[in-house]
Amino acid sequence: MDLKPSDNDAYAAYVETQQGNPQDSDAVVENPMLHIDSTESKRILRKVDLRVIPILAILYFLSFLDRGNIGNANVQGLSTSLNLKGNEYNWGLTIFFFPYSFTEPLCNILLVRLKPSIWLPSIMVAWGLVTTLTGLIQNYSGLLAVRFFLGLSEAGLFPGLAFYVSLWYPRSNAQFRLSLIFASASMAGAFSGLLAYLIVKMDGVAGLEGWRWIFILEGILTVVVAVLSYMFVWDEPQSATFLSEHEKAVLLELLNDTGTTVSANPQLGHSHSFEWRHVKAAILDWQTWFHCLGYWGAAVAVYALSLFLPTIIKGLGYSAANAQLLTIPVYFAATISCLLVGYFADLTGQRGIFTAGCYITIFVGYIIAVAPSRFIPGLTYASCFIAACGIYPAIPGLLALSSNNFAPTSKRAVGMAIQMGFGTMGGAAASNFYRTSDAPRYRLGHGLVLAFAGLGMIVMIAYHFICRAINAKRDKNAESTSQYTRAELVDMGDRAPTFRYKL
Incomplete structure (x- = not known):
């Protein structure tokens, strides 16, 4: 076979292993396996x-805080101050997602080509500035502008983090790490309410x-955390x-658990081209x-909850301040x-069984909110608890599946970005x-979330x-793999006969 340097980063490893035996250029190159015990x-x-995990969790915590705090601001009078009419507030939420979704694949391409230690903190500085300027807007046009640029600047973070985790952790260890990061989103929701309760005391x-x-x-x-994070984000294991x-x-x-990686020698590098x-x-x-449709089902639910939970709780008969705390x-x-x-x-x-369990939990939560013939505030609040306990673990499960099952690396980066975009x-x-x-019951909104979650599960x-x-x-057909060199298997990625999908 004729490998060229442009074909894959695996080329360097392949050439290295062939030195001293040039006649055997088509032989399968075996990895010199290390003896690794579980303790080590x-x-x-x-x-x-x-x-790796603490700084990623902090970045995502602040990201989710900055995109979701508009819900807290709205119950404190944003719509009234800006004189928003009809569905203008909903459109202010919606416009965030267009630049966010369409630029996510490009952002992961840039992440692969650039250093994560530069890319991730830099986009964080950008969205921090946009968030700060949101406090100065005066009308509906200003709201649309800041939400558009917030979506544009945040687009590279979550797909970048999900892909970045796959560079550091074996497939069997990925979901818990993604859960640690995504749990910061639910923590951001909790802190958002508490911070809003305290900050609005600065009124005037x-x-x-x-x-x-x-x-x-x-x-x-x-912005302050972003500047400090330049010192704490690493690029990849080799460096x-x-x-x-x-x-x-x-x-x-340990990362070589797909059967397609060329070498565990850090001097040769992993396949990140x-x-x-x-x-x-x-x-x-x-x-x-x-992956796209599955993620769609869970994403509808997570954004519906994060953007409207304070409004839903306020509609149960609570004051704005108490709604934030609840x-x-x-x-x-x-x-x-x-x-x-x-x-x-x-x-x-x-992965699949637990993700299915999460979808079932979402169903139960929203059915409780929709099914009763009359409005029962306490039951609606309980339904929010149950649905949230299914929504937030579903996202890491879905991302772990795609992270595990896309290969090689650059295909994984793009595939996961398309999924999230x-x-x-x-x-x-969900913004609409x-x-x-429909207040205070929001039966239509709850019913639509339920339908999309059903689609995702199917x-x-x-x-x-x-x-x-x-x-x-x-x-x-395992015996048929002998016809391929290891470099060919790397290049085939998840299409390689040695690759097994995680379930």
């Missing part, structure tokens, strides 16, 4: 956890309403100075669209659920589900059985 692997992963300071100070202070906090050379080799061997043909492969891959228990329960599901999904290796459009839909005229059940059938077929 756990120690190294814990070391990575301490350096410098002649500004309390809701404006929510954006100004939270935006300034984001991590907190790992020894032996630890790098062990970690890369970008190629445009992988963009095409991701777009045309059958599983991309299953969001905290809901998000606290969601955080615990997210962490527990992520932990046990990794422990058992069962398409799925995030569910937020644009809860109309003022699609992911079908995906599970398709992947299982493909795995069974590859197991049956």
Whole structure:
């Protein structure tokens, strides 16, 4: 076979392993497997956890805080101050998702080509500035402008974080780490209510309403953290100075659980190159669209809850201040659920079963909100608890599946970005589900969320059985892999006969 340097980063490793035996250029190159015991692997992963997960969780916490605080600001008088009419507030929410969704694939391409240590903090500075300026807007046009640019500047974060985790953790350990990061979103919901309750006490300071100070202070906090984060975001295992050379080799061997990676030698590097043909492969891959529809179902629910929970609770008969505080228990329960599901999904290796359980929990929550013939405030509040406990762990489960099942690396980056870009459009839909005229029960909004969650569950059940059938077929034809070199298997990614989909 004739490999060229432009074909793959695997080329360098392939050439290295062929030196001294040029006549055997088509032979399968075996990895020199390291003897790794579970104690050592756990120690190294814990070391990575301490350096990688906290800063990612902080970044996503502030991201979700800054995109969702508009719900808190609205119950404190944003719509009244800006003289919004009809569905103008809903359109202010909706416009965020258009730049956010359509630029996510491009952002992950940039992340692959650029350094994460530069890209992630830089976009954080940008959205922090936009959040701060939101506190100064004076009309509907200003609201549309800041929400558009907030979506544009935040677009690269979550798909970037989900892909970034796949560079550091084996497939079997990914969901709990994603859950740790995504749990910060539910924590952001809880802190958003508490911060809003405290910040609005500044009403009248410098002649500004309390809701404006929510954006100004939270935006300034984001900018400060962003500047500091340049020092704490690492690029990839090979360049991590907190790992020894032996630890790098062990970690890369742990990452080699797909059967397609060339080498665990950190001097040779992992396959992180970008190629445009992988963009095409991701777009045309059958599983991309299953991931998109599955994620859509959960994304509709998570944005419906995060954007409208304060409004829903206020409609139960509470004051604006108490509505802010009553969001905290809901998000606290969601955080615990997210962490527990992520932990046990990794422990058992069962992604699909736990994700299906999350969808069922969402169904139960929204059915309780929709089914009763009369409005019962306490029952509606309970339904928010139950739904949140299914919504927040569902997202890491869906992302873990796509992170596990896309290969090679650049295809994974694009495939996951398409999944989140398409799925995030569910937020644009959810922004218009809860109309003022439907208060306080919001039966139409709850019913639409229920329908989309049902679609997501059906699609992911079908995906599970398709992947299982493909795995069974590859197991049956396992002997046919001898015709490929390891470099070819790397290049084939999830289409390689040695690749097994995680279920």
